[in-house]
Amino acid sequence: MxxxxxxxxxxxxxxxxxxxxxxxxxxxxxxxxxxxxxxxxxxxxxxxxxxxxxxxxxxxxxxxxxxxxxxxxxxxxxxxxxxxxxxxxxxxxxxxxxxxxxxxxxxxxxxxxxxxxxxxxxxxxxxxxxxxxxxxxxxxxxxxxxxxxxxxxxxxxxxxxxxxxxxxxxxxLYHDPTPLQYIRGTNTSMLILSKATFDHRLTADEIMSSSRGFGWDNTRYIKNEHELFEHNLLVCLQNLYKQDYYPIPNLLDQVPRTQLHLANLSIATDERVIDLGIIDGYHWTTTMRIPKRIDIPDFSQSKIISRDIQQLLKIAHEKTKEDLAKMRKNGERPKAAAKKPSRKKRINPDTGYPLSTEKAIACARELYKSTIAVHPQQLTGNPDYDEEMRIVDHVLPHYRLGDLQYKLGEWKEAETEWISILDLMGALAAEKLAIMYHKQHRYKDEMEILSAGMKVSQRSKVYPIPDKFADRLIAASEFYVKHSTEDESETFHSASGHKNSPDDAAHMTKQN
Incomplete structure (x- = not known):
């Protein structure tokens, strides 16, 4: 202890x-x-x-x-x-x-x-x-x-x-390490926090599964030659530490901290008033609720542990590379076919749509969490300002949630969220939908959604037409004309139930 x-x-x-x-x-x-x-x-x-x-x-x-x-x-x-x-x-x-x-x-x-x-x-x-x-x-x-x-x-x-x-x-909270024994996730910081508290050791399998958390990105052999890599890592542990595990050092005086957040946003939150300055003659402020924060020791960022683990992984990697070369030379393994480097797309297995990187998903999730944690703006008595803030309070959670769902590969859900705010957010929501529609080869839908978004933003004080949006609509219209035989569009409706017509987009193109 x-x-x-x-x-x-x-x-x-x-x-x-x-x-x-x-x-x-x-x-x-x-x-x-x-x-x-x-x-x-x-x-x-x-x-x-x-x-x-x-x-x-x-x-x-x-x-x-x-x-x-x-x-x-x-x-x-x-x-x-x-x-x-x-x-x-x-x-x-x-x-x-x-x-x-x-x-x-x-x-x-x-x-x-x-x-x-x-x-x-x-x-x-x-x-x-x-x-x-x-x-x-x-x-x-x-x-x-x-x-x-x-x-x-x-x-x-x-x-x-x-x-x-x-x-x-x-x-x-209770200065009691007992709960840490139940940690079973893949977060390297949490794993080391648990292991450093109880058995003070990391097994070869734990080192391999947490390698990225220690800054080791070359995981090709860990994935494709798991048994051979683990064998070499165990040999390395025996040579360096005379045992089949890595002993976590006891003397760790300066351990960096990492900040975690509880999932329940209603617990022990602080409120922070953010001054947005003068915009269009009004002084804008917003109140943001800050979720409960927890500072924990981040042993995965300890210079001592990181140095040791990276050394172990490097030795095991080089030995695995050497073993594979000998095995191929002796005919025990087929020669690796020369391949062009390719980026394998991550796919959501439930939907078949692409997944963003974990970093992008985490960023979108935090943006959504911070958005829904903000209290609605209090009425000021200024009807124009109050109406504008009502719109902002309504659309932002849907906009952020749609972005999170899109990055998670849940495109149907993202489409529902963004279409629900199209009649209020206009061009900004339309641009998100247009990107998604283009990737789905829904070129006609892309053109129509941009046209619908422009109509809303033309009369909106809160979300006016962005710069070069008209050019974006023209480009989408021209692309549709050239690729209409490849089009896989579906019918979309705005939140008000209005079905948009391709003639609207064509007319807009001529006007511009």
Whole structure:
């Protein structure tokens, strides 16, 4: 535990918390009869006590939340619930109050056995409440439940990452390393945090799976010659350390920190007022909510560990390269065919559409999170300004969510989000759709969506026509004329239901 005692001192500033002196949760025994009637009460009666005691309620005999509290997992008996034959897929950052009646039934029914498979969105709703429960006397039970969810719902990389961060939060909050033993994700910082606390070692397999986290990008042999590379890495470990693992050093005085965020945006958020300056004669400001931040020691960035791991990987890489050359010379392996370097596209297996890089996805996700965390602008009494801010507050979450879905390869969902704001955002939303339509060979749709976006922006004070947008529309129109035989367009409708005509685009082209 000595290493944990040292690095816990690094937890400062926003990551430190004052533990509640009185129990923050006062849940009545689950066996007590409820006064409410209906499906909600019936299903909740079937939820095991160990699960029910970790849930949050806005009303009823199990009430433990004030009405003003923002908690996505909070249950109200006043919300309608309707039986469903099968769970539907949830969107991003789901919450109980935003669910449809049938989705609420699916969620409550799943809580009767949280081990059973279900769309990960439902798991996240329960997990949000567990994150809040960590700061209460029930934190040990919450940690064990998070571990249970990780064991049975390990198909989602996003859930794996967020749950690991919640476990680190619990460990640092109570200066107790126990939650770290449940970390199972692929985040190198979290893995080393766990391993440095408990068995103080990294196996060959762990080094290989985390190689990129240590700055080793040449993973060709790790992927294609896994067994040979692992054998050479084990030999290297034996030669350098006289054992089949890498011993994590005890003397790590200066360890960099990395900042993590909890998934539940309603927990312990700060508010920051951002001055946007004078725009069109108005003084613009916006209030942004900052999610809970956690500073943790980032052992993967330790110069000592990074140097050692990179040395191990380099030796194993060179030995694997040498072995393969000898095997090919002896006819034990076919000679590698000369190939032109190619970039293999990442594809979403569920949709067949391209996936962006993990970095681009993470950036889009953070932009969306920060957008939905901002409170709506308060009324100022200036009708023009208030109307403009109403539009901004409405369209930005849809715009950011569409961008995230596009990068995740969920193009149909992205199209729905962007079309829903076309009649308010105009050219900016149209440009996003046009890019996607062009990649789908929907050239006529590309031309029409740009025409529709221009019409909206011509009369919009909030989102006017961008520079060179007319040229963009002309180019799309000309491209459609030349490639009309290759066109695979579908019919699209604006949010108001107006079907756009190709004649509109052609007329716009002539005008410009």
């Amino acid at each position: 000595g290493l944990f005692d040292r690095f816990k001192k690094l937890v400062v500033g926003n990551s430190s918390e004052t533990l509640p002196t009185q129990p923050a949760v006062n849940i009545k025994k689950h066996s007590q009869p409820m006064q409410q009637h209906g499906i909600t009460t019936q299903v909740i009666h079937n939820i095991p006590t160990e699960v029910a005691e970790l849930m949050w309620f806005f009303d009823g005999p199990m009430k433990n939340l004030d009405a003003e509290t923002e908690e996505p997992s909070g249950i109200s008996f006043r919300l309608p619930v309707k039986k469903a034959s099968a769970p539907t897929r949830m969107g991003y950052w789901p919450s109980y109050h935003k669910m449809s009646p049938t989705e609420r039934y699916s969620y409550l029914n799943w809580l009767t056995n949280v081990d059973q498979p279900i769309d990960i969105g439902y798991v996240f709703v329960f997990f949000y409440g567990l994150e809040r429960m960590i700061a209460t006397p029930k934190h040990d039970a919450a940690v064990k439940m998070i571990h249970r969810l990780k064991e049975h719902h390990n198909e989602s990389g996003s859930f794996s990452s967020y749950s690991d961060e919640a476990l680190a939060y619990a460990a640092l």
